[in-house]
Amino acid sequence: MGKVIVITSGKGGVGKTTCTANLGSGLALAGKSVILVDADIGLRNLDLVMGLENRIVFDLVDVVEGKCRSYRQALIKDKRFDNLFMMPSAQSKDKDAVKPEQMRDLCQEMKESFDFVLVDCPAGIEMGFKNAIAGADEAIVVTNPEVSAVRDADRIVGLLEANEMSGIKLILNRVKADMVRRGQMLSVQDVQEILNLDLLGMIPEDERIIHASNRGEPAVLDRNSRAGEAYRQVVRCLIDPSTPGPSLVEDPGLMGKLRRFFTVGLGSQVAQ
């Protein structure tokens, strides 16, 4: 029996879809069987980030309305991995087209045959959110180190707890180590303390994420991407929860290392 994990946020545009695509591809890379469910009905996006946009025949709403024989008929196989599939969301229907019970049944059926089912949740706290979390065993809350995103994340955590969700974990996305160091951005510890959640991952701001979604190839597969490396670390934690989590210190990066080198060097010179 697999596990259903919903990826949610409250505020839009913080990186849920990117996170779903990267964790899904990373898990598949590690040999796990995975389904990614795009539960953002009316705002289909995951297909594009995964590079699977031209292959869609049936969608999530067709499945719950019984328009295909089994949910498997709507699954789209990934280009790179035989053990990775995507369930596309409907583009034309509205958010009430799926009911929480239907979503729960579908997730149940999926996790009987797959190791991981990742559900990409729509932004907001309306019906779409309630549907997306209905069948989930665990939740990942994605946020950015910005006041509005953190506040909305807190609201989402409250709603998840009210729905008796256990195992809520935090991914802090788009961390700019340099700004944190200058005291101009909330640090990982700040956000973690405020939200009081287990930290699953810290993803740096990385241009290669945009590069990756331009081509429909998740950055987790890109050896040169720092965000990709951070996602690979999260994947290891998802597979084996005893893996040590991310270190709380932001990677100083090249400039940081150079700066440390020079300030230490100069410091000793001043002392002489």
Added chain:
Amino acid sequence: MDFLMKFTFLQRLFGRQPVEQDQSRAAARDRLQVALVGDRSSVAPRLMESVRRDLIEVLNRYMEIDVQLMTMDLKKEDQAVSLAAVVPVRRIRRQASLPTECLESEEMSLETTPSEEARRPHPRKLKRERKRRRRSLEV
């Protein structure tokens, strides 16, 4: 002199900021913390009701209070939030009715605390304190 100039130049080059530079991180943290107290208590309307009920239950063990006149509020100040409760007290219960662990701990503290004289506050302060306590109990 030369290396000092080099020092500041290098500091600038590598992004080390002067100390007085504005640090919005702390502001973000503090503002969020205050905002979330408000958010959480307004999102859970029964939360304050539940706190009130528990508070009454605890206070009732020690004193008779006027529940009708009791008020309780989360007060938002600039930097912090505080819970202010004003609870009119009718009478304090006699020692005999206090839970046993309460009496025990008092006995123990009597042994270890300095002389009665040193602990006793100024008489006028004491009188004021008693009067205030009779009127209401602030939490």
